[in-house]
Every structure is written in structure tokens, then in C-alpha cells.
Amino acid sequence: xxxxxxxxxxxxxxxxxxxxxxxxxxxxxxxxxxxxxxxxxxxxxxxxxxxxxxxxxxxxxxxxxxxxxxxxxxxxxxxxxxxxxxxxxxxxxxxxxxxxxxxxxxxxxxxxxxxxxxxxxxxxxxxxxxxxxxxxxxxxxxxxxxxxxxxxxxxxxxxxxxxxxxxxxxxxxxxxxxxxxxxxxxxxxxxxxxxxxxxxxxxxxxxxxxxxxxxxxxxxxxxxxxxxxxxxxxxxxxxxxxxxxxxxxxxxxxxxxxxxxxxxxxxxxxxxxxxxxxxxxxxxxxxxxxxxxxxxxxxxxxxxxxxxxxxxxxxxxxxxxxxxxxxxxxxxxxxxxxxxxxxxxxxxxxxxxxxxxx
Amino acid sequence: xxxxxxxxxxxxxxxxxxxxxxxxxxxxxxxxxxxxxxxxxxxxxxxxxxxxxxxxxxxxxxxxxxxxxxxxxxxxxxxxxxxxxxxxxxxxxxxxxxxxxxxxxxxxxxxxxxxxxxxxxxxxxxxxxxxxxxxxxxxxxxxxxxxxxxxxxxxxxxxxxxxxxxxxxxxxxxxxxxxxxxxxxxxxxxxxxxxxxxxxxxxxxxxxxxxxxxxxxxxxxxxxxxxxxxxxxxxxxxxxxxxxxxxxxxxxxxxxxxxxxxxxxx
Amino acid sequence: xxxxxxxxxxxxxxxxxxxxxxxxxxxxxxxxxxxxxxxxxxxxxxxxxxxxxxxxxxxxxxxxxxxxxxxxxxxxxxxxxxxxxxxxxxxxxxxxxxxxxxxxxxxxxxxxxxxxxxxxxxxxxxxxxxxxxxxxxxxxxxxxxxxxxxxxxxxxxxxxxxxxxxxxxxxxxxxxxxxxxxxxxxxxxxxxxxxxxxxxxxxxxxxxxxxxxxxxxxxxxxxxxxxxxxxxxxxxxxxxxxxxxxxxxxxxxxxxxxxxxxxxxxxxxxxxxxxxxxxxxxxxxxxx
Numbered sequence: 001x002x003x004x005x006x007x008x009x010x011x012x013x014x015x016x017x018x019x020x021x022x023x024x025x026x027x028x029x030x031x032x033x034x035x036x037x038x039x040x041x042x043x044x045x046x047x048x049x050x051x052x053x054x055x056x057x058x059x060x061x062x063x064x065x066x067x068x069x070x071x072x073x074x075x076x077x078x079x080x081x082x083x084x085x086x087x088x089x090x091x092x093x094x095x096x097x098x099x100x101x102x103x104x105x106x107x108x109x110x111x112x113x114x115x116x117x118x119x120x121x122x123x124x125x126x127x128x129x130x131x132x133x134x135x136x137x138x139x140x141x142x143x144x145x146x147x148x149x150x151x152x153x154x155x156x157x158x159x160x161x162x163x164x165x166x167x168x169x170x171x172x173x174x175x176x177x178x179x180x181x182x183x184x185x186x187x188x189x190x191x192x193x194x195x196x197x198x199x200x201x202x203x204x205x206x207x208x209x210x211x212x213x214x215x216x217x218x219x220x221x222x223x224x225x226x227x228x229x230x231x232x233x234x235x236x237x238x239x240x241x242x243x244x245x246x247x248x249x250x251x252x253x254x255x256x257x258x259x260x261x262x263x264x265x266x267x268x269x270x271x272x273x274x275x276x277x278x279x280x281x282x283x284x285x286x287x288x289x290x291x292x293x294x295x296x297x298x299x300x301x302x303x304x305x306x307x308x309x310x311x312x313x314x315x316x317x318x319x320x321x322x323x324x325x326x327x328x329x330x331x332x333x334x335x336x337x338x339x340x341x342x343x344x345x346x347x348x349x350x351x352x353x354x355x356x357x358x
Numbered sequence: 359x360x361x362x363x364x365x366x367x368x369x370x371x372x373x374x375x376x377x378x379x380x381x382x383x384x385x386x387x388x389x390x391x392x393x394x395x396x397x398x399x400x401x402x403x404x405x406x407x408x409x410x411x412x413x414x415x416x417x418x419x420x421x422x423x424x425x426x427x428x429x430x431x432x433x434x435x436x437x438x439x440x441x442x443x444x445x446x447x448x449x450x451x452x453x454x455x456x457x458x459x460x461x462x463x464x465x466x467x468x469x470x471x472x473x474x475x476x477x478x479x480x481x482x483x484x485x486x487x488x489x490x491x492x493x494x495x496x497x498x499x500x501x502x503x504x505x506x507x508x509x510x511x512x513x514x515x516x517x518x519x520x521x522x523x524x525x526x527x528x529x530x531x532x533x534x535x536x537x538x539x540x541x542x543x544x545x546x547x548x549x550x551x552x553x554x555x556x557x558x559x560x561x562x563x564x565x566x567x568x569x570x571x572x573x574x575x576x577x578x579x580x581x582x583x584x585x586x587x588x589x590x591x592x593x594x595x596x597x598x599x600x601x602x603x604x605x606x607x608x609x610x611x612x613x614x615x616x617x618x619x620x621x622x623x624x
Numbered sequence: 625x626x627x628x629x630x631x632x633x634x635x636x637x638x639x640x641x642x643x644x645x646x647x648x649x650x651x652x653x654x655x656x657x658x659x660x661x662x663x664x665x666x667x668x669x670x671x672x673x674x675x676x677x678x679x680x681x682x683x684x685x686x687x688x689x690x691x692x693x694x695x696x697x698x699x700x701x702x703x704x705x706x707x708x709x710x711x712x713x714x715x716x717x718x719x720x721x722x723x724x725x726x727x728x729x730x731x732x733x734x735x736x737x738x739x740x741x742x743x744x745x746x747x748x749x750x751x752x753x754x755x756x757x758x759x760x761x762x763x764x765x766x767x768x769x770x771x772x773x774x775x776x777x778x779x780x781x782x783x784x785x786x787x788x789x790x791x792x793x794x795x796x797x798x799x800x801x802x803x804x805x806x807x808x809x810x811x812x813x814x815x816x817x818x819x820x821x822x823x824x825x826x827x828x829x830x831x832x833x834x835x836x837x838x839x840x841x842x843x844x845x846x847x848x849x850x851x852x853x854x855x856x857x858x859x860x861x862x863x864x865x866x867x868x869x870x871x872x873x874x875x876x877x878x879x880x881x882x883x884x885x886x887x888x889x890x891x892x893x894x895x896x897x898x899x900x901x902x903x904x905x906x907x908x909x910x911x912x
Contacts, residue, residue, distance in 0.1 A: 056813070058809050058812070077812070078809075078812045078813045079812060079813070079815050083813065084813060085809065085810065085813050087806040087809070087810065088806070089804075089806065091806050091807055091809075091810040093824045093825070093828075094828050094829075095824060095828050096824065104814055104816070104824075105813075105814040105815055108814060108815035108816055108817070108820070109815055149810070152810075152814060153813075363714075363715045364715070366711070366712060366715040367712060367715055367716050367717070367726055367730075370712050370730070370789075371726070371729045371730065373786070374729065374730065374732065374733055374786065374790070375729070376755065377744045377745060377748050377755075377786065378732070378744075380744070380747070380748050380754070380755045381744050381747070381748075384747065392753060393753065395753065396752065396753050396758050424737075434644075438640040438641050438644060439641060441637035441638070441640070441641075442637055442638045442640070442641040442642075444637060445634035445635075445637035445638045446638075448628060448629070448634075449628055449629055449630065449631040449634040450628045450629070450630045450631070451630065451631060451632050451634040451635060451638075452632060452635075454634075457638065457642070459903075461641070461645060462903075463896060463899075464645060464648075464649050465843070466843050466892075466895050466896060466899045467649070467892060467895075468846070468847040468849075468867075468868055468871075468888075468891055468892065468895065469847065469849065469868075470847065470849055470867070470868035470869075470871045470872050470875075470888075470891075471656065471871065471888040471891060471892055472648075472652050473872055473875060473876055474875040474876060474881070474884065475651075475652030475653070475655040475656055476648075476652055477876075478655060479651055479652055479655070494644070494647075494648065495648060497644050497645070497648060498645060498648040498649055501641055501644060501645055502645065505641060555734065555735055558735065558737060559734075559735065559736065559737045559738050560738065560850075561737055561738050561739050561850045562849050562850055562868075562872070566876070575737070576737055576738075576739040576740075576850075579739060579740070579743065580739070590747060593743060593747070594747065597740040597743055597744060600736065600737050600740050601732070601735075601736055601740070603735075604732065604734075604735025604736060605728075605732060605735070607735065608728050608731045608732065608735060609728060612724050612727055612728050613724070
């Protein structure tokens with residue numbers, strides 16, 4: 001198990017990068033404590049797989065360093081770093097049995113057969129694979145094979161970190177949640193450092209203690225799922241997390257107060273704004289918008305039923321504002337007013353939360 | 359990769375180039391010099407052999423004839439293979455599996471077995487000594503190959519494409535030519551490459567089915583051995599020239615070679 | 625596969641292929657079968673002769689000789705070319721600028737007309753004036769392929785290896801290139817050495833391709849004709865007379881139609897049987 005530190009890490013796939021756009025990973029530094037469950041969340045192409053491969057040693061960074069427990073491993077091989085990785089599609093050794101698949105990493109390291117037997121059975125038990133140990137690995141279903149991949153990572157007791165690269169991609173939808181819960185359970189049992197890469201926010205938010213949100217090769221925000229939800233540092237995080245995403249509305253700030261649709265809107269951070277009016281926006285999640293007698297005038301456009309609540313889409317001028325209305329509550333028709341919860345309304349400049357960026 | 363193994367392809371390629379270099383070496387020597395002794399490069403450099411080939415019709419016609427039947431065969435084989443491969447790829451029909459295996463089995467037929475029967479057959483239909491005889495005879499092996507390759511590529515294209523086109527109102531011919539064929543262009547390239555290859559190199563049937571008018575370059579080359587003794591220089595020049603079409607074709611499909619050998623199935 | 629629609633009209637699409645191949649395959653085969661069970665004394669008069677030709681061929685020393693030599697040749701050639709081709713494929717670069725160069729140069733021997741291949745080696749192996757011939761003799765070995773059966777065999781095998789190994793190599797290369805990187809990465813992470821990677825990842829994934837390679841090389845080496853004839857003419861004597869060479873001599877040389885036809889049928893059946901065996905093995909592999 002190890003504490004992982006990224007120091008000024010930068011990476012480009014081109015041999016001679018000169019400008020920012022050549023880099024898949026722009027400069028980043030991060031600390032990950034030992035034994036945590038982390039997620040790297042972001043859309044395709046944001047650099048999360050690159051970062052994963054840098055940590056696991058399948059890529060050597062162009063600049064910067066990676067440290068495991070203070071030890072510089074930037075140029076160490078995957079074997080030397082003692083990591084395990086589960087890939088997007090199941091990677092198993094077709095010609096071997098499930099038992100031999102799980103035993104493979106240990107045999108390569110010269111562990112005694114008795115010890116191997118113990119470990120294999122232990123891990124197989126954790127993964128509900130005991131009944132299939134004698135079968136040929138190629139005969140299992142996709143989720144069974146992914147479990148084998150995972151098992152090969154768990155079976156080694158000296159593993160520093162286990163990485164997951166979108167591991168549920170090929171799993172049937174109705175089995176995804178099962179495997180997801182199993183992963184969470186395994187983390188709690190084994191307390192190994194786990195890093196989970198995905199573009200699916202549900203997977204990230206349910207698995208991780210800490211989520212790192214990435215976009216275009218940069219870390220946009222790091223925090224617990226709740227922090228990301230309640231205090232998004234960037235409009236992108238607001239969009240990406242939560243369903244539906246955060247409302248982002250154009251606004252101005254005058255004399256420390258935010259103004260939208262001609263009205264003063266109370267916000268958390270308008271007071272901290274001290275610059276010239278560049279692209280300013282107001283962000284507020286649909287969960288924190290409600291109907292009111294006075295406030296922002298809107299027309300109701302659409303009501304969608306999402307089970308336990310309804311998503312109401314309203315319009316003010318050219319802006320669309322969504323809000324959630326719990327089951328049972330009435331929805332006025334035609335024109336009405338909205339109010340925003342001040343403690344959850346933020347001002348953003350060029351996408352970044354005013355006063356929030358470190 | 360360990361540094362030593364990096365040299366394996368290099369050594370292998372040198373091994374492959376040696377006979378070709380030797381052939382080129384001899385093509386620029388006079389027959390006297392060749393028979394007179396051993397030398398790694400021409401001491402009396404001469405292009406006389408090449409000049410002879412380019413100016414003597416009985417020589418250059420050989421090349422023209424060969425290219426003629428190879429082209430006819432390639433176009434013919436791939437054209438008829440396209441609809442058939444489509445049928446195998448998209449439909450089930452009575453006897454389809456048996457038909458497919460029967461087609462493949464023709465690839466396993468020894469040309470030697472067909473030499474005499476083809477001679478009689480094509481004489482009977484009056485095609486003896488024409489490029490058509492050779493082109494048609496070669497389809498025995500090339501059509502099954504083309505069907506196999508094309509079917510592999512076509513199976514990689516989802517049927518949703520066909521269905522969308524039909525829903526959009528395309529007639530089958532329009533769909534086939536305007537939409538489907540561009541999609542499998544790589545497969546067609548590969549099929550053409552293999553048809554060209556097998557037809558260009560095969561010579562038993564080409565010789566058997568021709569005599570004077572459509573004589574391929576292979577037959578023309580054997581005459582240098584029999585009539586005036588071993589005119590090795592001329593033979594070497596003729597041989598060197600036959601490598602060129604192949605080299606050109608490979609160069610054009612070099613990006614598809616790996617894919618082609620995968621036959622869409624690996 | 626099961627989502628294919630049943631449609632008997634597909635026969636229209638298949639008709640041109642069927643007709644062309646049938647024309648070329650069935651008619652000649654019928655001719656061959658005809659000749660194999662008939663006897664002629666000239667003037668186009670044929671009489672039924674039953675299985676006489678088959679018996680004659682099956683009992684002929686000449687046929688046994690040719691068959692034996694053919695089997696030996698195919699066996700030797702397969703034993704060399706398949707491992708060699710696989711080995712070369714494993715060392716070929718998979719990314720980078722040299723890939724194209726490598727592929728193009730390696731494909732060159734495959735596109736040279738068979739008679740030119742034979743001629744090239746014929747000239748090159750000449751003892752006094754050929755690169756190979758002179759070279760071997762210079763080493764002190766007495767080498768003359770026109771007179772010594774062993775030398776003739778050596779030259780033939782060498783020529784075939786030169787000619788066809790690239791086919792095996794290219795097939796295996798295509799198979800190797802199609803293995804996703806993740807497998808190699810997982811092996812690295814699992815601490816597997818090069819041999820383990822070969823044994824547990826590469827070899828299993830190459831099964832399909834290797835079967836095709838073996839099948840193709842067996843078939844083509846069993847049918848070899850032009851290159852061998854141009855190189856050795858079947859000699860010295862009959863030392864390198866393989867089945868095709870013997871058959872053509874009988875059919876087109878001697879015009880012994882009956883025995884030639886019977887031999888053709890036996891020949892074809894042997895190839896079909898062995899190929900069918902490989903084919904079913906290959907299909908079974910795919911289903912596994």
C-alpha cells in the first residue's frame with residue numbers, strides 16, 4: 001500500500017512538444033493518501049487513461065515525477081511499482097483454468113505453492129469464484145472474466161495500488177451494479193489504494209471517497225462526492241455531475257451583487273468578485289431552485305417525470321432554468337416565479353468559481 | 359525488444375534480396391562474361407539484354423499478354439465475387455454452406471490435374487491461345503479466394519447499414535454501388551491484390567493454354583534455354599522485368615497488407 | 625450469424641460465381657473421370673476399362689516414388705517454414721516507419737512468377753558461376769545440384785523456403801498485430817517473462833492464423849510444379865520428381881490419358897482429405 005504523489009506531472013504523446021496543445025496532460029500535482037478509494041472522472045479524451053497509465057508505469061512521463069511513499073518511481077516498470085490493473089475488457093489467459101489465472105502473478109514471483117493455494121482460495125471466496133476454480137477461464141461470462149482480472153490484482157499481497165480503467169464497459173447493464181457493489185465491498189475489506197477511471201458519474205460517485213474531475217488534460221476539481229455536488233468549482237463539474245446538471249446562467253456583478261434578468265440574486269461569492277466583467281455566469285443546481293411568489297419571472301416549458309421527482313424546464317428570455325419538484329407537490333402552469341437558494345448559488349468567471357480556485 | 363532480435367528481420371530480408379540482386383547482376387552482363395567466370399558485379403556493364411527485350415516483339419509481347427490475362431482475370435473474379443460474397447454474408451439459403459465449401463475446395467485443386475482437361479476444354483470452345491482462356495482458367499482458383507476474402511470483410515459491416523439504406527428508399531443496385539462498395543473498399547483492394555498475385559505467378563496453365571498469339575512471358579523465357587543455348591543475360595533481364603509489376607502492386611497496397619492477411623477474420 | 629435472413633433469391637447473386645466455377649471445375653473433372661475409366665486405342669474410340677488404371681497407378685513403383693518424395697518434401701518444407709515464419713513475425717517491428725519497408729520487401733518473393741523463381745535459383749546455384757553454387761563449393765563442399773540428388777533436394781528446399789516463408793510470416797504478423805495492447809500490459813503487470821507471454825498470450829491467439837498457414841503451405845507444396853521443374857526438371861534422374869511433375873509428364877508428355885486421369889483423381893482426393901481434416905480442426909478451434 002502506498003501514498004501516491006504526483007509532482008508537476010505533464011505528458012505529451014508527441015516526441016517534441018512545444019505548446020500547451022501538444023500535451024495530453026497539462027501540469028498537475030496531487031496527493032493520494034494510502035488505502036483510499038479514488039475515482040478519475042471525466043469525458044472521453046480528458047486524459048484520465050493517460051494519467052492512469054502514467055501511474056501504473058505503462059507510460060513514462062514527459063515531465064514531472066510520480067512518487068510512491070516518497071520514492072520516485074517515474075521511470076520504474078509496472079513490475080517494479082507493484083501495481084495491478086484491470087482493463088476495459090477482460091484480460092485473461094484463455095488456456096489456463098480460473099485457478100491458474102489467479103495463481104499466475106504469484107507463480108511468476110516464485111511464491112510457494114502452499115501459500116499460493118491459500119491466497120487463491122481466499123480471493124476466489126471474496127469474488128464468489130470458488131465454484132469455478134477448476135474451469136477453463138475462457139468459458140466464463142464477461143463479468144466472471146473481469147472478476148478474474150480483478151482477482152489477479154488482489155491475489156498479490158504487496159500491491160501498492162489497484163487501478164481500474166473503465167472496467168464495467170463490457171458488463172451487461174443489469175450486472176453492472178452488482179459488480180460495482182462488489183468492488184466497493186472489496187475496497188472496504190482489503191483497504192487497498194484503488195484508483196477507478198470512468199466517464200460515468202454514477203460509478204465514480206458511488207465507488208470513491210475522493211473524486212478527481214478532469215477535462216482537457218487538467219484537473220478541474222478534487223473532492224468528496226458531496227463537495228463536488230454542493231460546491232462545484234467549475235461549471236464543467238456542475239454540468240457533468242448530477243442529473244440533470246447545474247443550471248448555468250449569464251449574469252453581471254455590480255457593487256458586490258450578482259444580477260440576472262434585471263434582479264439582484266443573492267449568492268455565496270459575488271462579494272469576492274473584484275475584476276472586470278469577463279464571462280460571468282451564475283450556477284445553481286435544479287435541486288436548489290424552487291417556485292416562489294416573487295423572484296425571477298419564467299414561463300413553464302416542459303415537465304418530465306423522473307420517478308420520485310419531476311424535472312420542470314422553464315424559460316426566462318433566452319435562458320433555460322431547470323428545477324426539481326418532488327412527487328406530490330403542485331406545479332403551477334404558464335407563468336410563475338423562481339427563487340434560488342443563496343447558499344448554493346455561485347458566480348463563475350470564465351467557468352471557474354469566483355474566489356474558489358487555488 | 360532485445361537488441362539481438364532486432365536484426366532478425368534484417369538478416370531475413372538480406373537473404374530474400376540476394377537472389378534478386380544476383381539476377382539483376384547478371385542482367386547487366388554479357389552472356390560471355392557470365393559463362394566466363396564469377397564476379398559480384400558486371401565488369402562490362404551492358405544494357406543490351408534490356409534493349410533486346412524492349413525492341414523485340416516476341417519478347418515484349420510476352421509481357422503484354424501476361425498483363426492482359428491477369429487484368430481480365432482480376433476484374434472478372436472480383437466482379438462476380440462481390441454479389442456472391444454479399445449473398446453469403448447476408449443471407450441463408452438452400453445449400454449455402456455446401457456451396458461455400460465446394461468453392462473453397464477448388465483452391466485445393468492441383469493445376470497439374472487440370473492441365474490436360476483445360477487444354478481440351480478450351481480448345482473445344484475455341485478460346486485456345488487467347489488471354490481469355492488463361493483468364494477464365496485462373497478464375498477456378500481466384501473466384502473462391504475473392505469470395506472468401508470479400509465475405510470476411512463484408513461480415514464486418516453491420517447489417518444496420520443495409521437496412522437504413524433500404525428504409526431511406528435506396529434500390530438494391532444503388533445501395534450496393536453507392537454505399538456498400540465504398541465501405542468495403544479496403545476488402546476489394548485486398549481481393550484484387552491476391553487475384554493479381556495468384557494469376558501473375560501461375561504458369562503451368564498459362565503455358566498449356568497458349569501457344570503463339572497469347573504466349574505469356576514465361577513461355578517466351580523458356581525459349582532462350584532451348585533455341586540458342588543458354589542466353590543467360592537475356593534470361594536474367596527478362597526475369598528482372600517480371601518482378602516490377604509485383605513490386606508496384608505491393609507498393610500500392612502496402613498499407614493494407616497486414617489487414618489483407620488478416621482476411622477480416624483473424 | 626443467426627441474424628441472417630433466409631432468402632432463396634440469393635441464388636441470383638451467387639449464380640455467376642457458380643456458373644463460372646462449375647464450368648471450370650465440373651466439366652474438366654468429368655473429362656478426367658471419363659478418361660480414368662476408359663481405354664483408347666486411338667481414333668477416338670473408347671472402351672470401358674473399369675478400375676484398371678487405378679490399379680495400375682496404385683501399384684506402380686513410379687507413382688509410389690513420386691508420392692513418397694512429395695510427402696517428404698511437404699513435410700520438410702512445413703517443418704522449416706512454419707516455425708521460421710512465426711519466429712520472424714515475432715521479431716518484426718509493429719509500429720514505426722520501418723513497418724512498411726519490412727512488409728513490402730518481405731512480400732516481394734511472393735509476387736515473382738514461379739518460372740522466374742525457378743530460373744533465379746537455377747542460375748544462382750550453378751557450381752562455377754552462380755553465387756550460391758560457387759559459395760558452397762568455395763567452402764570445400766562438393767556441390768552440384770544437376771548431378772547430386774542431395775544437392776538437388778537441398779537447393780529445392782532452400783528455394784521453397786526463400787519463396788514462401790514470407791507468407792507464413794505475414795499471416796502470423798497479422799495475427800500478432802491484432803492482439804490488443806492490454807494483454808501485453810496485463811502480462812507486464814503480472815510479472816510474466818517473454819517466454820510466458822509467448823506461451824500464454826501470443827501462441828493461443830495465433831492458433832487460427834497458424835492453422836491457415838499450415839493448410840495453405842501444405843496444399844501449395846503438395847501441388848508444386850513450375851518452380852521445381854525449372855530448377856531441376858525433376859532430376860537428376862527422378863530424384864526430385866514430385867506428384868505434379870510426374871502427372872504432367874504422364875499427361876502432356878506421354879499422353880497416357882488413362883493413367884494420368886486415374887492419378888489425377890487419387891492426387892486430388894489425397895489433398896482434399898488432408899485439407900478437410902485441417903478445415904474441420906480449424907472450425908472446431910473457432911467454436912472453442
